[in-house]
Amino acid sequence: MERFLRLYQIRYAGRLAGIMLITSLFSFLLHGLGIGKENILMLFIVGVLLVAYCTNGYQYGVIASIVSVMVFNYLFTEPVRTFSISNQDDVILLIFFLVAALISSNLTVRFRNQVEVARKNEQLAEQLTMEQERIKFAMEKEQMRSNLLRSISHDLRTPLTGIAGASSLIAESGDKMDRESIVSLGKDINEQADWLIQLVENILNMTKIDSGKLVVEKKPEAVEDVINNALSYVKGRRKQRRVEIDIPEEMLLVEMDGKMIVQVIINLLDNAIKHTKEDGFIRIKTEAAPEGVWFSVEDNGTGIEEVIKDRIFDEFVTFRPVNRDTGKGIGLGLAICKAIVTAHGGTIEALNREEGGACFRFYLPFDGHLPEKEQ
Structure with missing residues (x-):
């Protein structure tokens, strides 16, 4: 520690000597050009300010001030090249300087x-801000993890309870039940x-998406x-x-990963089913475009709430179901x-239909270029 302190002292002393030397030489040059000594004093003040700024500590500024007085006295006051002062005005001038x-x-x-x-x-504030953001992110991540585990456990328990109940009923009373009841339980x-x-x-x-391991294997489908x-x-x-299908008569072949796009349509259909009544209407529609194909899933359900419309494709975002039975879901499907x-x-988007209900549609391009958005 003492070694580094000594090195800094040597560095600051060198800066002091260098600035004073340059100031003295420059002042001597200005004096030779006929510049008055009052103006030359301003140059020494600038030198003192530079020393104070480029060093660390008051002592260097004090030393620079004393050295400047001595140099100015030696070079520019009568008699020159001595430390004597014959003019009282110069004494007052040097004192004020x-x-x-x-x-x-x-x-x-x-x-x-x-x-x-x-x-x-400022650095401390930035570090505190970064630490706060890190803590906030960790808390949000933990909260998201807790919500996910809670949602999964709830959503798994409901169908598993139904499966366990129906299968137990068949196992215990299957020989006493008619075929229609057994078939109904089997469908459930x-x-x-x-x-x-x-x-x-x-x-x-x-999980694949979050880890960056989602691999798309395209082929004509x-x-x-x-x-x-x-x-x-x-x-x-x-x-x-009531489900309607509206597709062109001619066969449409699109380069896609068929299994993944099936999953997309399943999720959109499942979302439509959750938010329509049992007598509701769902339409699956495809439209050929010059650069690709539009897929859409429409319904006449509750529509999309404005409060979540802009983030409906984020993770863990759910909106109001029609009834308790259709409310299952952990908010991953649309994401x-x-x-x-x-x-x-x-590209994919969500709209509210003028007739009521929602429309989710997505576009698959032939060549990877997106079409211009409709006005």
């Missing part, structure tokens, strides 16, 4: 110290199992086959809802839809 130099150097050192304190305070078990499969699939997809495949997965859950569509080079 010394006082002004000391005050100026003192103020400069204070200003420099204040700047250094302000800089350290199948419906709950399908929902569990979809939940696990969404969680696995989100028929749009009609992809839609029918998706419908087969939600057949048991759509119950009394997964956006990630998958974006990975295909497409």
